[in-house]
Amino acid sequence: GQSLEQPSEVTAVEGAIVQINCTYQTSGFYGLSWYQQHDGGAPTFLSYNALDGLEETGRFSSFLSRSDSYGYLLLQELQMKDSASYFCASYGGATNKLIFGTGTLLAVQP
Amino acid sequence: EPEVTQTPSHQVTQMGQEVILRCVPISNHLYFYWYRQILGQKVEFLVSFYNNEISEKSEIFDDQFSVERPDGSNFTLKIRSTKLEDSAMYFCASSDGQGAYGYTFGSGTRLTVV
Numbered sequence: 007g008q009s010l011e012q013p014s015e016v017t018a019v020e021g022a023i024v025q026i027n028c029t030y031q032t033s034g035f036y037g038l039s040w041y042q043q044h045d046g047g048a049p050t051f052l053s054y055n056a057l058d059g060l061e062e063t064g065r066f067s068s069f070l071s072r073s074d075s076y077g078y079l080l081l082q083e084l085q086m087k088d089s090a091s092y093f094c095a096s097y098g099g100a101t102n103k104l105i106f107g108t109g110t111l112l113a114v115q116p
Numbered sequence: 117e118p119e120v121t122q123t124p125s126h127q128v129t130q131m132g133q134e135v136i137l138r139c140v141p142i143s144n145h146l147y148f149y150w151y152r153q154i155l156g157q158k159v160e161f162l163v164s165f166y167n168n169e170i171s172e173k174s175e176i177f178d179d180q181f182s183v184e185r186p187d188g189s190n191f192t193l194k195i196r197s198t199k200l201e202d203s204a205m206y207f208c209a210s211s212d213g214q215g216a217y218g219y220t221f222g223s224g225t226r227l228t229v230v
Contacts, residue, residue: 039216046205048223049159054216093159097216101164101172102147104209104219109158 008032010094010107017113018084026079026110028094036098038070038077041106043091053079054097081112089114118142120222122208128228129198137193137225139208145218147211148191150183152176153224154204165191198229 010030018024028038037056041049055061055070055077067080081088094107121140129135141148150162163173165183182194191210195202205224212218 037216039219043159046153046155046224046226048207048221050221051217051219056215095159097219099172101166102211102213102219103149103161103164103172104151104159105161106151106159 008096008105010096010105012092012094012107012110014108015111015113017115019115020084020086022084023080023082024084024112026081026092026094026112028077028079028107030075030077030094030096030107032096032098032105034099035072035096036102037096038068039095039097039104040066040068040079041093041095043093043109045090049093052092084114086114086116088112118220120208120210120220122206122222122225124225125223126226126228128230131200131229132197134194134196135198135227137195137206137208137227139191139193139222140189141191141208141210142212142220143189145210145212145220147171147213148183148185149209149211150193151207151209151221152204153207159207162193195227198227200229203227203229 039054040052053068065082070077095104123138148165153159163177164171207224208222
């Protein structure tokens, strides 16, 4: 089967750096996406890695290692508004579907 | 910025009733999807739709589910004879097929089966 595993919860303080890990076992893998979701709202695209290495987008960076079937999302200079759920998702397959990870609830504290 | 629009935002229905969830994808997108998220759980793929037919479906998408693109703009998910366990958030998404960057989700329909 296909699975993407993430830590269920992470807590950090404002201004800190936090890393959310994702390990995956999927077929038809093109790359790894990351999504943010506030209170059950629409998943919002953050980042995508098609190749191994680091992708940086402002305060957010994402990393992929295909050989290790592993990726992470790095959030820097945490703000209260970053409190949300974060999902990794494998992108690919014949129809370019997304298979989502188990999700990580990030709580940012003052 | 183009949006995927879903209606209604919230629907309450009695067990055994049929519901239709509606979506208007981004106009120049060619690939359409439905996903489901049971409260507190991960987002799950249901079905993908391309060229007016289902291109892939998950094991969740059984005979009680159907999808349709009745005209050039709408994309619907029908659930026949709803069950309590169908209560979830249903997200529509569309893609231009050019990669992960072109994937956009709607704001979802919260379905409550009572």
